Amino acid sequence: MEPEPSRWEFPSPETADELGLVAVGADLAPGTLLAAYRAGLFPMPLGRTDKLGWWSPDPRGVIPLEDLRVSRSLRRSLRRYRITTDVAFGDVVDACRTIARPHGWISPAIRDAYVRLHRLGWAHSVEAWSEDGELVGGLYGVSIGGLFAGESMFHVDRDASKVALVSLVGRLASGGVPRLLDVQWATDHLRTLGAVEVPRSEYLGRLRQVVSLPAPPWPGDGWLRSGRPTGPPDHPG
Known part of the structure; x- marks a missing residue:
């Protein structure tokens, strides 16, 4: 079942920093998660904070x-x-x-x-x-x-x-x-x-x-x- 589209737009993975971090924030709604994976990103919190990071490591x-x-x-x-x-x-x-x-x-x-x-x-x-x-x-x-x-x-x-x-x-x-x-x-x-x-x-x-x-x-x-x-x-x- 395709969920509602995400209300967020992710930057290009090519903009990632040296650690692979592309963006911070957004949410964990199903549509957001699917949009991230389709774009080559995945979520993981920043350290032990509540801030949500979106990652695309290289390699x-x-x-x-x-x-x-x-x-x-x-x-x-x-x-x-x-x-x-x-x-x-x-x-x-x-x-x-x-x-x-x-x-x-x-x-x-x-x-x-x-x-x-x-x-x-x-x-x-x-x-x-x-x-x-x-x-x-x-x-x-x-x-x-x-x-x-x-x-x-x-x-x-x-x-x-x-x-x-x-x-x-x-x-x-x-x-x-x-x-x-x-x-x-x-x-x-x-x-x-x-x-x-x-x-x-x-x-x-x-x-x-x-x-x-x-x-x-x-x-x-x-x-x-x-x-x-x-x-x-x-x-x-």
Whole structure:
């Protein structure tokens, strides 16, 4: 569902400062969020203040779908977890929010904004469940056409978030449609999975090519293992 258009107009990402900050202010309405992602921006508060920053880093972190790195140990972990999509979006965001990390940014306002976006069909989660039905890992992000903009991931069991990412890549790679997996910054952790840095100009060019393409199917298509549907959806707990 397309929300009401944003009442804000964002500057060009090319005007970003050396840290990638493009603008400060605006709001977290669904239309504003979608306009930002379509323009190559994403929101994140400025430090520990209530001020909302809009970012477009240069270089930009992406994971080429064909270059995802799956180690031998991760392949073994793929058999340990059950994977779903959009079964527990709010729980995934809450877990990402509460996990200890030095630069946590998921405020209550941001949490509520992405839950609203999820209810409109634009934000999605991939969940990893233990055999006894506990949520032990996952990720969430925004899907617009051929773009999936990853926002955050978490795990409480070994490799659980990585397994969720493998399943996400399998989903994005299906259907023969060019897609772009944006991870914002290529951290050391994401580099082990194949993340690379590309210049902002290259990212924006690829974004323009994919953002109007068909989005991958999301809810209601069953359990996933390594991105493949394996049966009817069934909440594990």
